[in-house]
Amino acid sequence: MNIAKPNSYRSGPDDRGHFGIFGGRFVAETLMPLILDLEKAYTEAKADPAFQAEMNGYLKNYVGRPSPLYFAERLTEHLGGARIYLKREELNHTGSHKVNNVLGQIMLARRMGKKRIIAETGAGQHGVATATLCARFGLECIVYMGAVDVERQQPNVIRMEMLGATVMPVQSGTRTLKDAMNEALRDWVTNVHNTFYCIGTVAGPHPYPTLVRDFQSIIGNETKAQMQEIEGRLPDSLVACIGGGSNAMGLFHPFLDDPSVEIFGVEAAGHGLTQLHAASIAGGRPGVLHGNRTYLLMDADGQIQDAHSISAGLDYPGIGPEHSWLHEVGRVNYLSATDDEALAAFQLLSKLEGIIPALEPAHAIAKVLELAPKRPRDHLMVVNLSGRGDKDVPQVGDILRGKSK
Amino acid sequence: MTTRIDTRFAELAKQGRSAFVTFLMAGDPDPATSLEIIKALPKSGADVIEIGMPFTDPMADGPSIQAAGLRALKAGMTLKKTLELVRGFRKDDNATPIVLMGYYNPIYIYGVDKFLVDAKSAGVDGLIIVDLPPEEDNELCLPAMKAGLNFIRLATPTTDDKRLPAVLANTSGFVYYVSITGITGAATADSSAVSEAVARIKRHTKLPVCVGFGIRTPETARDIASHANGAVVGTALVDALRNSLDAEGRATGKTVNAVAELTAALAQGVRGAQQAAE
Incomplete structure (x- = not known):
């Protein structure tokens, strides 16, 4: 750009x-x-x-903050690259960020x-x-x-x-x-x-x-302090899923002016970017909807198109406007994960760490599976585990038993 | 610059009566029937014609107009075809003002400059864009004024005296007073509140003030028209159109007449207002 x-x-x-x-x-x-x-x-x-x-x-006594920054030891061993930390937003009261x-x-x-x-x-x-x-x-x-x-x-x-x-x-x-x-x-x-x-x-x-963004920035501010305490330095990379993008913005914003920190947002690629999906940056262009100009999925006439994602929380044809800007100025890298990749990551994290993630952050985990092995063992990677998977258990159970897709 | 809108309101003022303003969705239920309906409106008593530009996500519209937009989109309507519809209408009528009403995204995607040139040459006189408040005037309002099109602003019950000057600053043609807080087709306008609001707006502007949202019957139309320079009816006409369709949502032999007849009845209501006022 x-x-x-x-x-x-x-x-x-x-x-x-x-x-x-x-x-x-x-x-x-x-x-x-x-x-x-x-x-x-x-x-x-x-x-x-x-x-x-x-x-x-x-925030302290009702929500239960700060949320832990947890070293995912078995996931790290399994991938054999970066040290992976999970920001445990799923432990908040009500189960998400x-x-x-x-x-x-x-x-x-x-x-x-x-x-x-x-x-x-x-x-x-x-x-x-x-x-x-x-x-x-x-x-x-x-x-x-x-x-x-x-x-x-x-x-x-x-x-x-x-x-x-x-x-x-x-x-x-x-x-x-x-x-x-x-x-x-x-x-x-x-x-x-x-x-x-x-x-x-x-x-x-x-x-x-x-x-x-300001109310969610507590995620990134805590992460910064916690990482300083645990490892004595800044993380090297951040990964978060994006529908509208509030959990991602909350984690990213306090780190935007730290140039050593690589930042990855993960959109929902649904059935794949050439088919039905919800990846506004990968598959959309700037338009105006719901009060703001931002990247949107639409047709040649400016009519808004249907989004699709296995995750209801990412199933939206737009994205927050600050993400569109961060994309255009090149500060954040926007990637995407398909329904199938998210489902696989959902199962892997459940089995390796005993943490059932929501389908939304399972998209972020899916990209960690690709990013972490390519990075050195002293690389510190933080993933925002933005919600817990209890709400998805019936739906994923049906899919895994072959009842629905 | 004088548009057909200015000319029409000047004529009506001379006659001492208010305008009857109709709203229908472009391409509802299909492009050909839509053109026939629009052509029938002036003969039935419409003084100003508003044409909706279909959009998938009409945030200020109730179920009737949402459904009309979806019928039109399903029938293949696009912004380009909406401009063709206006061009088709202009072949036989060079006097009745045409105002396009809708949301910004289809225009933004069409390209603002190209849209303004094409709209002007098709015979469009004014624009009402629901999601462009004065805070976003650089987007379309100022370029539209430069291109010789009226930009008609909505004023609402929440637009107080402090805010009115900002809302009226770049408004031309007429002011559209939204008589209720809410979406199209929802509540019925209260005529004493409307009369007070119109008087309040008139203290800030010399432009004609038309009132819309919540007018469904000839009686309400007469009532509202006696307090304003015009009464706008949309949802009731769209409902009459819908009720004339077959089970698959296609036009029938009754469709054009159903809209024309209700238009005539409402126009009579509006014309009755002048007698009431005299």
Whole structure:
């Protein structure tokens, strides 16, 4: 890419929410005043030590942070190359990294006096995290979820309902995450006066990509300190899976200005990049959807195409705008893993380390299987284990027993 | 520059009546029937015609208009064909203003500069792009004004007095007041709230103010039109179209008439407003 290298990779976005040409605020006028309010509230909260102190309390005692940085000894031996560390985000309360962001947004919603929370969810991890914190703070919670995802992620649907949330199956379009986001935006536009939209990833109109990134950056900040303590230095490489890209951005962002650290994002290649997939950077181009300009899967007329991934959490035809920018400036390498590669990695990690990963980070593990053996034994590689696989056990069980594909 | 929109509203002002603005989706249920329907609208009393540009992910639209867009896309509609539809309409009608309404991505992918040239030459007069607020004016609004097209902005119940000047700054043709917070076809507009909002907008601009979202019947159309310079009806017309289709969603002999008849009834409602106002 022949784009000038910036002085820092961490200074974005500009005051209009742009990362290079990406990002922005492409929303209906009805929502614009709210988005400006949110930006103001977030700027004030960030500067308020009491906000951070309260959040730190919940992160420690409710979420269970810091999450361990665990040396995966048997996986390392098996691959015979880099020393592999797993950032154990799957041990957080609710089972994934999603809770880091939801806690921050729910605390913002409370500051703004909003009593009704809406969210979109793909795999259900963001929905579960939102339902959990709404239960904790006594807020009404409505979660939009594609009807296809409701079907394949039943355990999470049941969890959300137990937590007192209303799950709204979305029947429009492809009935997955993209349509859940459309429907959440329609709800928001209708109920602007009392509703806070808790977006689950580093996408959407400014300031969402920034505030979600900031709330998730605790992953990378902890990793940096933990690695310093364990190995006395920076890691050499980072690997994380990407749907919208919040777990990846959270791990990557604190390391963007450390030039010795190689960074790999892994998109979902579904059945393969020449067939149905969800790899927006590998197979898409810049367009405008859901409030931001970013890489999208679309046809020649600008119509959004169906994404496919075995993992409901990665089954989205776009990616966060900051990732699109990091791709174009060449700071992060974006790779992809197929459904089959992710399934194999899912089984391998379960058997070697006794950790059943979610299908989403199984995509990251799949690329570790390729990257780690090519690196020396003193190379330190960190993989974000962004969620646990309990929710996927029924689906993977069916696939392995040959019941479905 | 004077567009067909400016000319039309000036004529209507002279006649002392409000505009009836129709919305239908380009290519719904198929390109040929869609052209016939659009051609029938002026004869049935439409003063300004809005044509939807189909998009897979219409975030501000309710189920009826979502379904209309999907019918059109299934029938092979593209942005290029939408411009051909306008060109076809212009063969017989060089006076009725045409406004294209939709979302930014198909235009962005078509290429903004090329789109503006092609739209102007096809006979398009104005654009309403739902997901381009004033904060993104550099994208399309400013180039469109330069190309001689009106950029019609949506003002909503959440657009307060502090924000209105920003919303109106680069607006031309008319202002489209969205009478409810919500998606198309959802709630019914409350006429006293609408009247107050229109008066508020008029304190900031000399442009005509048309009101849409939530108008389904000739009675509501008359009511709203008596408080504004125009009433926009979309979902009710799209529903009439859909109800005329066969089980497979194809046009029948009734389709064009179904839309034309409802258009005539609504137009009569709007024309009744002027008598009410006099």
